Amino acid sequence: MAYSFTINDRQVTAEEGDMPLLWFLREEMDLVGTKFGCGIGSCGACTVLIDGEPTRSCVMPVEAVDGAAVTTIEGLAKNGELHPVQQAWIEEDVPQCGYCQTGQIMATIGLLKYTPDPSETEVREQLNNFCRCGTYARLMKGVKRAAELTKAAGEAGEKA
Known part of the structure; x- marks a missing residue:
């Protein structure tokens, strides 16, 4: 089949x-x-x-x-433009080794879909991907920046 x-x-x-x-x-x-x-x-x-x-x-x-x-x-990238979560990851220098980061990015997109402005507690509860390097503090900053960029991208789309 x-x-x-x-x-x-x-x-x-x-x-x-x-x-x-x-x-x-x-x-x-x-x-x-x-x-x-x-x-x-x-x-x-x-x-x-x-x-x-x-x-x-x-x-x-x-x-x-x-x-x-x-x-x-x-x-994720469209027409040469990074997805807001990818952009946030770069701006906040989230990865260390980078191995888990594609999964972290995809999980963050899912989180922001339903929780557009997550608290630290919500991020910790809902993102359960494992990072062997322990970059969780940078990950938290990346999620917060991704929420800002995603919101800005949505607002820009609404104005267009």
């Missing part, structure tokens, strides 16, 4: 329904920004957006995304 879905606005088809989405992205689509961390959905390094919701791709079989829209880190 073939499974059809979009990845970063591109229609794709997959044959192996039980293959984890992470491996389809990395091995079949050559989208290596999504990282393998634990393989059991605990660390969050593999987080992507599925229909706009942050999802751990290492435990998501391809068949479960049939008909869905998948967004990876490679699909």
Whole structure:
């Protein structure tokens, strides 16, 4: 059986329904920004957006995304413009080694979708991606800056 879905606005088809989405992205689509961390959905390094919701791709079989829209880190920038969360990460110098950061960025996008101005407590409760380097203080600054930039981008879009 073939499974059809979009990845970063591109229609794709997959044959192996039980293959984890992470491996389809990395091995079949050559989208290596999504990282393998634990393989059991605990660390969050593999987080992507599925229909706009942050999802751990290492435990998501391809068949479960049939008909869905998948967004990876490679699909965030549009027309040469970084996504506000990516821009915030640069401005606040969030990453240290950077391995977990694509998952952190995708999880932050999901957080800001429902909580546009999160408190520190909300960030700590809702972002449960693991950072081995312990850059949580910079991550907190990045989320706050991302909230500001996302709000500004939304307001600019409303005025246009």
